[in-house]
Amino acid sequence: MSHKIRVYRHALSGHCHRVELFLALNNIPHELVDVDLVNGEHKKEPFLTLNPHGRVPVIVDGDAVISDSNAILVYLARKYAPHWLATDLIEEAEVNKYLTLAASEINHGPAAARLRLVFGADLQEARTLQLATWAFEQLDKHLAENTWVAANKPTVADVALYTYSAHAPEGNISLEPYANLRAYLKRIEALPGFVPMQATKVGLAA
Structure with a gap:
């Protein structure tokens, strides 16, 4: 290149x-x-x-x-x-499913909650919490039996899910109830070449 x-x-x-x-x-x-x-x-x-x-x-x-x-x-x-892509049709379907989760419930849940506190967006706190709770409960249950969300290796779906999940405390959404999700985020952070996003001093992360 x-x-x-x-x-x-x-x-x-x-x-x-x-x-x-x-x-x-x-x-x-x-x-x-x-x-x-x-x-x-x-x-x-x-x-x-x-x-x-x-x-x-x-x-x-x-x-x-x-x-x-x-x-x-x-x-x-x-x-x-x-x-970083799927290797068969079933895995591809799983990758697409979790890309959709990142673009929907994760985006309108923890990402929106963080947007409200960090950038002052006019968003409903109760709704963002409801969506975040649903998404994190689903992920935590799935990750109890899976190392990565869509395959036996990290894929683009894991990258898509990482940031707003890891930074959910900046939107006053605790990750404490989700041990499997927290362990999963640590696995992503342990990947060679990982770079963090700049943190903000708001919410539970303060």
């Missing part, structure tokens, strides 16, 4: 971190380009040319411009690290 992938991101975005984490775990050359969300840089040109939806992350890989964190993970794995 003769070039670096540009990653347009915000340092406190878990969606961005999952992309950065995957790149780091696979030692894929990249450079981080910070986007000033506070001052609305993501809603203006030239960023809107990269992503008309006005959201981070976005990667630029040669002539390819890819947005949406889960889409980026699949793209990167297909192109640079296919061992």
